[in-house]
Amino acid sequence: MSKTDKSLFSLHEHALQKANETCPVCDAPLQIKHSKAGSFWGCSQYPQCDYTRPVKEASQFEEQVIAGSECPKCGQTLAVKQGRYGMFIGCSNFPACDHIEHEQEQILDVQCPNCKKGHLQEKNSRFGKTFYACDTYPTCKFAVNHPPVAGACSACDYPLLIKRNMAAGEKLQCANKKCGKFQ
Numbered sequence: 001m002s003k004t005d006k007s008l009f010s011l012h013e014h015a016l017q018k019a020n021e022t023c024p025v026c027d028a029p030l031q032i033k034h035s036k037a038g039s040f041w042g043c044s045q046y047p048q049c050d051y052t053r054p055v056k057e058a059s060q061f062e063e064q065v066i067a068g069s070e071c072p073k074c075g076q077t078l079a080v081k082q083g084r085y086g087m088f089i090g091c092s093n094f095p096a097c098d099h100i101e102h103e104q105e106q107i108l109d110v111q112c113p114n115c116k117k118g119h120l121q122e123k124n125s126r127f128g129k130t131f132y133a134c135d136t137y138p139t140c141k142f143a144v145n146h147p148p149v150a151g152a153c154s155a156c157d158y159p160l161l162i163k164r165n166m167a168a169g170e171k172l173q174c175a176n177k178k179c180g181k182f183q
Contacts, residue, residue: 025051065092073099108132110150113160113175114142144175155181 021030023043032055033042043049066089069078076093078101089101112118118136125131133143146162153161153174160175161183172183 023049023051025049063092071097071099073097108148110148110160112136112140112142113158115140120144120148146173148175151183153179153181154183155179 021041022028023030023045026043026045026049028043028045028049030041030051031044032039033052034040039055041053041055043051063082064080066078066080070076071078071091071093074091074093074097076091076097078089079092081088081090081094091097091099108120108122110120112120112134115134115136118134118140120132120142121135123131123133129145131143131145132148134140144160144162146164149161149163149172151161151172152159153176156174156176156179158174158176158179161172162175164171164173164182174181174183
């Protein structure tokens with residue numbers, strides 16, 4: 001016990017250095033503050049001085065131009081960019097042109113049972129979960145969470161079934177919430 005390893009105590013000295021930093025505007029000490037967007041360094045003299053900076057320094061991402069690509073709006077090249085929601089492909093002439101490439105959503109060969117005009121297509125929610133919705137969206141808001149299958153329910157004649165993975169295997173269920181019978 002008398003022989004302590006001094007290197008263990010020096011490992012995190014750099015973390016303490018940031019804690020004793022001062023504001024570059026007014027020389028008051030900086031402190032970690034919290035908001036709904038996350039934590040940040042802020043000046044302790046807040047209403048008088050509004051200096052802030054992120055806790056984690058953002059790494060610089062260099063825009064990569066995609067050779068041989070062309071923006072359909074303005075004709076400039078497309079580039080891989082970093083946005084607040086991750087990587088995306090957009091026009092390299094950004095402020096003047098706001099074109100962004102979106103993933104092609106797969107349209108299934110299943111007619112919408114609600115409006116009978118559109119077809120169901122696979123989509124992803126903002127949380128990354130897959131669901132199936134009508135492609136005439138603002139007019140028809142029909143959606144199901146499980147893969148749709150063309151067919152009619154034997155109990156209520158609803159024109160759509162959904163594929164469910166159960167413990168006993170894959171089963172078809174009526175998409176009508178009032179019925180819900182398994183086929």
